Amino acid sequence: xxxxxxxxxxxxxxxxxxxxxxxxxxxxxVGQIAELAEVVIVALRAGNKVIFFGNGxxxxxxxxxxxxxxxxxxxxxxxxxxxSLPDSTAAMTAIGNDYEYGEVFxxxxxxxxRAGDVAVGLTTSGNSANVVAALTAAKDLGVYAVAMTGExxxxxxxxxxxxxxxxSQSTPRIQEMCLHLGHTLCEIVERELFPPEQYAG
Numbered sequence: 001x002x003x004x005x006x007x008x009x010x011x012x013x014x015x016x017x018x019x020x021x022x023x024x025x026x027x028x029x030v031g032q033i034a035e036l037a038e039v040v041i042v043a044l045r046a047g048n049k050v051i052f053f054g055n056g057x058x059x060x061x062x063x064x065x066x067x068x069x070x071x072x073x074x075x076x077x078x079x080x081x082x083x084s085l086p087d088s089t090a091a092m093t094a095i096g097n098d099y100e101y102g103e104v105f106x107x108x109x110x111x112x113x114r115a116g117d118v119a120v121g122l123t124t125s126g127n128s129a130n131v132v133a134a135l136t137a138a139k140d141l142g143v144y145a146v147a148m149t150g151e152x153x154x155x156x157x158x159x160x161x162x163x164x165x166x167x168s169q170s171t172p173r174i175q176e177m178c179l180h181l182g183h184t185l186c187e188i189v190e191r192e193l194f195p196p197e198q199y200a201g
Contacts, residue, residue: 020177023167032164033181037188039144039162043118044193049081051113051143053105053134054122057175059086061122061182068186077194083112085134105134115142123147124174126154126165135159148181150174 024030040050050069052062062084069082085108086092095104109119119138121131126149136159138145147156147163150171157163166177 016173017176020168020173021180024177024180027165027167029164029166029177029181032162033185034188036146036162036164037185037192039146040118040185040189041192043116043144044080044189046116048114048116048118049083051083051085051109051117051119052122053085053108053119054131055086055128057171058122058124058178059084061175061179062120063087064179065120065182065186068183069189073183073186073190075190075196075200077190077199080189080193085109085112102129102133105130106137109134109137109141109143113138113141113143117141117143118146119143120146120148121156121160122178123149123154123156124171124178126150126152126156126163128156132156132159148178 043050052066054062063086066082066084069080071079085105088108091108092104095107099107113119119135121135123131126147132155135145135147135156139159139161145159145161147160149156149163149165150169151165151167152169153163153165164181166174166181168174168177
């Protein structure tokens, strides 16, 4: 078997990215992200916040998306209230040690979330027990529960108010598509709350 060159790997992955984008365009995700953007805009206008969480690579994406709202996405404007639960190392390790890892997000939500907030759980499999537990807790608190996951849906589909299922079963592809959709969400929210004609220099 011939060895695949680095250039071939790069071209193959770029081709997959194009294919993924086309799949997203043809999926329900377009309407779902538009729906989520409206939910987030209403929540933020009412003085509520967006709370992101996930494990592993999804934990990094949670921090990334929260930072886009707290800081800026495309241009300077006021900060928006967003939280990434995995970013709190002390809380994560304390809760995991004193209770169990399945509670690391749910317990933080019970302390930080309020009715009217939006909770966004990222899980490529849809079956991460701590994400399922957190979305269940969110609904109990009157928080709008959102899951972003792969095409299978998994357990989160049963508990979320809105389940965004990107059309893939590949963990790296799911993460890339969820981040792409997350960026799109941040752009819509920023543009709606702070029109570029008023804020972009």
